[in-house]
Amino acid sequence: MDTPATDRAAALAAYHAAHVVNCERCPLHATRTQVVTGSGDPNAAIMFVGEAPGYHEDRLGVPFVGQAGKLLDRLLEGIGLTRQDVFVANVLKCRPPENRDPQPAEIAACQDHLFRQVAIIQPRLICTLGNFATKLLSGRADGISRVHGCELATSVGGTPTLLYPLYHPAAALYTPAMRSVLEEDFARIPALIAQVDESAPAAPSEGVPAPAEAPVAGDPVQQLGLF
Secondary structure (H helix, E strand, C coil), X not given: CCCCHHHHHHHHHHHHHHHHCCCCCCHHHHCCCCCCCCEECCCCCEEEEECCCCHHHHHHCCCCCCHHXXXXXXHHHHXXXXXXXXXXEECCCCCCHHHCCCCHHXXXXXXXXXXXXXXXXXXXXXXXXXXXXXXXXXXXXXXXXXXXXXXXXEEECCEXXXXXXXXXXXHHHHCCHHHHHHHHHHCCHHHHHHHHHHCCCCCCCCCECCCCCCCCCCCCCCCXXXX
């Protein structure tokens, strides 16, 4: 069901309060400092989805506040945007110990929170940052090194959208040569938004299902980290 723009902030806050901030669906609740729900504009046309909170995010309760977050800020600035113009979230809402990769059972337990966020915000463009977000929201096994910069008309949680896979900013920190690739892919975002504004994505793929009443663990996803 579509949520009117004027009600999205309230709907998102209500969902977070009722279902996310005290979530105990997986063992990560026992080691977190706090849940990192997401931040930005609930009426944003663009949503960025990363992997999971890290050390700084776990302490502050805000996604992408470390070095990767600073790079994300610079990339947004390069296309005339700020954090206040977009919504930023993660696949997992709690930090995995020692910043390890998300485990399949954790993704299965937490994915409905992300799908509900998408259903409320109704972004016209979702930029997935890295493998975990890309595989979850595309419903495909292709790795980020193969599909980055290639948009896909799809549906996420019952919401038609354009999916745009990008390298995770942390990958550019680890491998500086990737930064130019990330900048080139980011440079296409304004044109993609203009494209979806002109016409709805045609014949979207089946995509991922709408949120279920309770998460059901599926087959393990291949864990390839940020690359």
